[in-house]
Amino acid sequence: MELTIAQKLEALLKLQSIDSQLDEIIKLRGDLPEEVRDLEDEIAGFETRIGKFNAEIQALEEEIERNRNVKKDAEKLINKYKDQQMNVRNNREYDAISKEIELQSLEIELADKRINEATFRIRTKEEEIKGTQNTLKERQEDLKAKKGELDQLTSESQEDEKKLMQNREEQAEQIEERLLKSYNKIRNNAINGLAVVTVKRGACGGCFNVVPPQRQADIRDKKKIIVCEHCGRIFADAEGAPEPATTGRR
Numbered sequence: 001m002e003l004t005i006a007q008k009l010e011a012l013l014k015l016q017s018i019d020s021q022l023d024e025i026i027k028l029r030g031d032l033p034e035e036v037r038d039l040e041d042e043i044a045g046f047e048t049r050i051g052k053f054n055a056e057i058q059a060l061e062e063e064i065e066r067n068r069n070v071k072k073d074a075e076k077l078i079n080k081y082k083d084q085q086m087n088v089r090n091n092r093e094y095d096a097i098s099k100e101i102e103l104q105s106l107e108i109e110l111a112d113k114r115i116n117e118a119t120f121r122i123r124t125k126e127e128e129i130k131g132t133q134n135t136l137k138e139r140q141e142d143l144k145a146k147k148g149e150l151d152q153l154t155s156e157s158q159e160d161e162k163k164l165m166q167n168r169e170e171q172a173e174q175i176e177e178r179l180l181k182s183y184n185k186i187r188n189n190a191i192n193g194l195a196v197v198t199v200k201r202g203a204c205g206g207c208f209n210v211v212p213p214q215r216q217a218d219i220r221d222k223k224k225i226i227v228c229e230h231c232g233r234i235f236a237d238a239e240g241a242p243e244p245a246t247t248g249r250r
Contacts (some may be wrong), residue, residue: 005223018168025157046139050136085101182234207230211228
């Protein structure tokens with residue numbers, strides 16, 4: 001059954017009233033939901049950073065182990081070359097073996113240098129992990145407190161919110177899809193959450209701009225859907241009609 005314009009406007013006004021009450025509930029929670037999300041994101045970032053540091057430490061420990069093996073191999077070769085020096089037949093062979101011993105000694109020095117550098121970097125990473133863990137612990141405590149506060153506020157209004165959400169679904173079903181989409185679009189773009197308003201004292205209930213007398217008469221007639229030429233909100237009635245609860249936002 002096709003609804004009249006007056007019935008459509010009444011349905012929209014009821015939906016706006018429900019949405020405004022939901023806005024009030026959300027407003028009572030303030031910035032807590034956003035603060036909780038920000039803390040969760042920050043904590044995830046710290047955990048990722050710690051994981052990255054640990055992976056870098058593991059890579060450095062593997063590098064240290066490789067250089068220790070390089071040292072062991074070089075030390076074995078030095079011992080081998082020293083044994084060979086005992087059986088050389090001439091100075092040329094002795095010098096050649098001495099050169100190999102010198103090269104392996106340089107390998108050991110280079111490995112020691114790399115081990116020391118990696119060890120220093122590990123200590124630095126461990127200090128960074130410790131600092132990050134301390135900050136992480138603080139943020140986790142903050143998150144626990146914020147979540148507790150938010151849960152308390154949510155639990156206090158949970159039943160009301162659930163009931164209003166159910167009423168909203170039922171009310172939305174009574175509005176044709178095209179009109180509902182327009183309502184939602186206007187509401188999402190409105191800073192104070194009002195998509196449907198009345199005209200009071202000759203002004204739009206949303207943006208407070210003056211509505212011409214003839215336009216007010218057309219609004220009262222309810223022969224067609226009329227929107228504010230300044231803000232685009234839908235006019236439900238002019239003078240005397242109940243106004244939906246506002247959220248205090250503009």
